Amino acid sequence: MHVVYPAVVAALLFSIGVYGVLARRNTILVLMSVELMLNAVNLNLVAFDVWLRDMLHSGQVLTLFVIVIAAAEVGIGLAIVLAVFRTRKAIEFDRLRELGEP
Amino acid sequence: MRAVDFWPPSTLEIVFLLLGLVAVGSALLVVTTRQLVHAALWLVVCFGALAGCYLVLTAEFVAWVQVLIYVGAVVVLLLFGIMLTRAPIGRSDDLDSGNRVVAAVVAVATAGVLVSVVVGGFQHAYADLRPGAGSAEELGASIFRNWVLPFEALSVLLLAALIGAIVLSRTDIKGRR
Numbered sequence: 260m261h262v263v264y265p266a267v268v269a270a271l272l273f274s275i276g277v278y279g280v281l282a283r284r285n286t287i288l289v290l291m292s293v294e295l296m297l298n299a300v301n302l303n304l305v306a307f308d309v310w311l312r313d314m315l316h317s318g319q320v321l322t323l324f325v326i327v328i329a330a331a332e333v334g335i336g337l338a339i340v341l342a343v344f345r346t347r348k349a350i351e352f353d354r355l356r357e358l359g360e361p
Numbered sequence: 362m363r364a365v366d367f368w369p370p371s372t373l374e375i376v377f378l379l380l381g382l383v384a385v386g387s388a389l390l391v392v393t394t395r396q397l398v399h400a401a402l403w404l405v406v407c408f409g410a411l412a413g414c415y416l417v418l419t420a421e422f423v424a425w426v427q428v429l430i431y432v433g434a435v436v437v438l439l440l441f442g443i444m445l446t447r448a449p450i451g452r453s454d455d456l457d458s459g460n461r462v463v464a465a466v467v468a469v470a471t472a473g474v475l476v477s478v479v480v481g482g483f484q485h486a487y488a489d490l491r492p493g494a495g496s497a498e499e500l501g502a503s504i505f506r507n508w509v510l511p512f513e514a515l516s517v518l519l520l521a522a523l524i525g526a527i528v529l530s531r532t533d534i535k536g537r538r
Contacts, residue, residue, distance in 0.1 A: 281460060291401070335526055
């Protein structure tokens, strides 16, 4: 397996995630795009771990850690989104302009 | 490190490229679709194809963790979020903000830079795949021998995230005045 293939797939996934974060208005869609970027990083970690044959398996172990952190991030993120929705009745980014309490 | 030609690609590489194509295509649909629920479902396809990629790369344990946590938990959480924020179920034309063009330019520039750097840097790198290198046995031994401390720190982080999510989503907890 050439290392270029997983690296290129990961680069494409990452830039798709960048597009999603910048172009979407809905907060949940932005969270999904962040997940895409994290997955691109995971693919890179796995590919380079397999290539370098690390004795500590650092790539794959770090992939597991990133997956766990992503799960925690989505949990907290959705809790924040729901709190914002309760107070402002909207989760579109460009409608959340005030910083103070309503 | 021996030099291996790009052409003809091996069967594994063809399988990997097809799975990668599915992943990239469904990721594109995630960020461009006009229906919120469809985005979450395309995310399932993307994560499933990535799990297939991990399997091809002999990282089987990571692949099953990906299926369990991403497809099983994260997407369900996102669907719950869509449901609880009373999102429109049908087509909605206001999912994209006004800076789509700028975002597309930035994304294409990122892709260009990353792909050219990666291709330039790793075009001769070749990974010999060894079956069983990412099995649960090897990874478990590695986690519980060399990575115990980060593992424990991560469990504390998960606990903190759990408590934080509960505190954030309960309405009857008032801040200290």
